[in-house]
Amino acid sequence: xxxxxxxxxxxxxxxxxxxxxxxxxxxxxxxxxxxxxxxxxxxxxxxxxxxxxxxxxxxxxxxxxxxxxxxxxxxxxxxxxxxxxxxxxxxxxxxxxxxxxxxxxxxxxxxxxxxxxxxxxxxxxxxxxxxxxxxxxxxxxxxxxxxxxxxxxxxxxxxxxxxxxxxxxxxxxxxxxxxxxxxxxxxxxxxxxxxxxxxxxxxxxxxxxxxxxxxxxxxxxxxxxxxxxxxxxxxxxxxxxxxxxxxxxxxxxxxxxxxxxxxxxxxxxxxxxxxxxxxxxxxxxxxxxxxxxxxxxxxxxxxxxxxxxxxxxxxxxxxxxxxxxxxxxxxxxxxxxxxxxxxxxxxxxxxxxxxxxxxxxxxxxxxxxxxxxxxxxxxxxxxxxxxxxxxxxxxxxxxxxxxxxxxxxxxxxxxxxxxxxxxxxxxx
Numbered sequence: 001x002x003x004x005x006x007x008x009x010x011x012x013x014x015x016x017x018x019x020x021x022x023x024x025x026x027x028x029x030x031x032x033x034x035x036x037x038x039x040x041x042x043x044x045x046x047x048x049x050x051x052x053x054x055x056x057x058x059x060x061x062x063x064x065x066x067x068x069x070x071x072x073x074x075x076x077x078x079x080x081x082x083x084x085x086x087x088x089x090x091x092x093x094x095x096x097x098x099x100x101x102x103x104x105x106x107x108x109x110x111x112x113x114x115x116x117x118x119x120x121x122x123x124x125x126x127x128x129x130x131x132x133x134x135x136x137x138x139x140x141x142x143x144x145x146x147x148x149x150x151x152x153x154x155x156x157x158x159x160x161x162x163x164x165x166x167x168x169x170x171x172x173x174x175x176x177x178x179x180x181x182x183x184x185x186x187x188x189x190x191x192x193x194x195x196x197x198x199x200x201x202x203x204x205x206x207x208x209x210x211x212x213x214x215x216x217x218x219x220x221x222x223x224x225x226x227x228x229x230x231x232x233x234x235x236x237x238x239x240x241x242x243x244x245x246x247x248x249x250x251x252x253x254x255x256x257x258x259x260x261x262x263x264x265x266x267x268x269x270x271x272x273x274x275x276x277x278x279x280x281x282x283x284x285x286x287x288x289x290x291x292x293x294x295x296x297x298x299x300x301x302x303x304x305x306x307x308x309x310x311x312x313x314x315x316x317x318x319x320x321x322x323x324x325x326x327x328x329x330x331x332x333x334x335x336x337x338x339x340x341x342x343x344x345x346x347x348x349x350x351x352x353x354x355x356x357x358x359x360x361x362x363x364x365x366x367x368x369x370x371x372x373x374x375x376x377x378x379x380x381x382x383x384x385x386x387x388x389x390x391x392x393x394x395x396x397x398x399x400x401x402x403x404x405x406x407x408x409x410x411x412x413x414x415x416x417x418x419x420x421x422x423x424x425x426x427x428x
Contacts, residue, residue, distance in 0.1 A: 002040075003033040004284060004378075009328045011376055013402045018286055018325045022374055025398050026413060027288040028305035030385050034070055034403025036282040037381075041074050044240070044274050047256035051263045051270045054120075056100050058238050058275025059085040061382040066401055066410035067279070068092035077120070079238070079273035083110040090117060100235060100271060102149065102197065104129075104170050108136055115142040121271065123197040123235060125149045125172055127181055138190040147195035147233055150178045150220065152213035154200045171199070175216060179223055186229045195233025195269070196221060203241035203276055207250055207258035210236065214262050221268075234263070238273035242280035244319050244379050246334040252277065276382040283381030285310055285397075286325065287360075289373040290352070299347040301369055306351025307358045308394050310377060310384050314357040322349050322361045325374035330367050335378060337364050349375065353392050385411075393419050 003014045011018045013031050021031055045055050056077035059068065063085060068078065069092040077098025078089040089099050101114045102123040111133055114122055122144050124130045130148075137144055151172035173181060178196070186193050196217050200209055214236055221231045236259070241249035263270055287305035294300075312318035321335035330341045344365035351358045360377055369375075388396050395414030400407055 002281070003036045004281075006327060006331045009326065009331065011323075011325045011327070013284075015405055016402050016407055018284075018376065019374060021400055021402075021407065022286050022288070022325070024407075025400055025409065027286050027374070028303075028309050028397040029286045030283055030309075030380065030397055030399040030411075031286060032064075032067065032283040032381065032399065032401045032410070034401055037067065037070055037278060038074055040278040040282060041071055041076060043252040044272065044277060045075070047252040048260070048270070048272060050256075050260055051268075053270040053272050054098065056098065056271055056273050057278060058273050059089060060386060061275030062279040062283070062384075062386055063088050064385070064399060064410055065092050066408070068094070070401075070403070071278070077271075079275070083107070083113050086110070086113055086117065086119070096120065100273070102199070102273075106133075108132065111136045112140065115140050115144055118142075119144070121145050121147055121195070121233065121235065123147050123149045127173070127177075130181070130185055134185070134188055134190045143189070144191055145195075145233070146191045146193045147197040147235055148173055148178055148182055148193070149197040149199070150175050150217060152198050152200065152216045154209050154213040154216075172197075175220065179220060182224055182229065182231075183227065186224075194230055195235065196231070197235040197237065197271075199237030199273065200239060202239035203249065204239040205241045205249060207255055210255065210259050211262065214259060218262060218266070221266075232267065233269045233271065234266075235271035235273065238275055238277075240274050240277035242276045242379060242382065243335070244280075245321070245336055249277070279381035280379050281381060283384070285377040285380040285384065287375045287377060289369050289371055289375065291371060292347075292369060299345060301347045301349045301366065301375070303349060303351060303360070303375060305360065305377065305397070306353040306394070307355065308351070308353060308389050308391055309397050310360060310380060311387050311389070312383060313360055313362075314355075315387075320360065320380065321378040322364055322366070322375055323378075324367060324369065325376050327367070339365060341367070343367065353394070355391075390414075390419055395419060 056079040058079045072094045080086045081103035096118040097120040099119040100121040104125045149172040287303040291302045307314045349361040398413035399411035401410045
């Protein structure tokens with residue numbers, strides 16, 4: 001988390017202490033670093049500049065329109081998977097040619113929105129969807145660029161819920177079916193079928209998983225080109241990892257070192273869809289301790305953040321480092337649970353939601369805490385606020401962006417009235 005650091009025992013985001021943000025905006029609170037977002041985006045763009053890769057940030061990982069606007073200003077395109085995400089990308093000012101649209105269940109309305117918006121690429125995930133897109137495009141007289149999403153049969157070591165590159169998942173077209181499907185639709189006047197798309201899951205720490213999957217896509221491209229078909233686009237997806245425990249993710253240059261030798265001289269327009277690698281460590285979640293509870297068997301730190309704000313631990317058994325905002329002399333050396341300090345006590349950090357799965361961390365050695373203390377939950381920029389809910393009728397958290405010395409509220413805290421606003425029909 002490049003621009004989050006402890007100074008004199010207190011955690012800061014860029015030039016702003018987090019305790020000041022919590023005092024001003026309340027908790028739970030998401031805090032984003034604009035400088036970190038730019039830095040992480042630029043590292044990927046620079047690493048793949050040799051092949052002129054189009055970087056299309058994955059909107060689903062962190063969709064706040066202010067974040068999207070910041071990235072669009074850096075030159076980023078966007079990977080969207082719904083009409084709502086397409087709306088956000090356009091609202092952020094993204095040129096339509098820099099938007100790619102994926103997803104296994106695009107509705108006719110979403111196809112029409114993509115066509116009317118003139119987006120750069122539609123990634124199709126089944127024969128039935130491709131046939132539907134041809135009908136919709138022919139009816140509108142718009143000819144879109146299209147790629148087939150293939151299933152390269154690479155598991156890539158991701159959690160079973162975030163693995164997307166095998167036949168056991170709902171995503172993509174089996175490799176052995178893709179060539180025939182491409183041949184049958186390549187001549188359609190309603191679309192320009194010009195590429196392949198793949199996405200093998202997230203997070204993927206093994207760079208060789210990309211070598212294998214891209215290699216299989218390139219073999220298919222060679223077959224199709226020998227048949228005289230035009231194939232000039234390869235979308236290699238995203239899935240690049242981020243640091244959750246300290247240093248487990250390859251750097252952008254490491255992914256590029258493995259992938260670029262495969263793409264040189266291929267005459268392909270290359271698209272990447274990173275999300276987590278840009279956003280994950282550009283934000284954290286600030287929570288306030290409500291109560292400390294000891295049952296004799298377990299110690300619980302009950303905070304005002306919950307699975308509503310961060311469902312990843314409950315959903316994926318995901319690890320997030322948790323540490324006091326005001327740490328004093330106990331500045332963590334890394335993000336591993338076993339910190340080298342005396343006087344730590346193991347505890348579960350839990351929220352107030354009425355579910356036993358409502359936890360942010362389990363069995364964590366932590367310093368002594370009391371009501372009112374602030375905790376920081378690290379690496380919360382990806383698949384965190386994006387998956388937030390109003391379960392138990394709890395209003396969703398606020399979000400602030402710290403950027404170049406300025407602090408901006410980029411999502412206000414919801415109110416009780418917001419909880420029922422969509423239910424106020426005909427004045428009832």
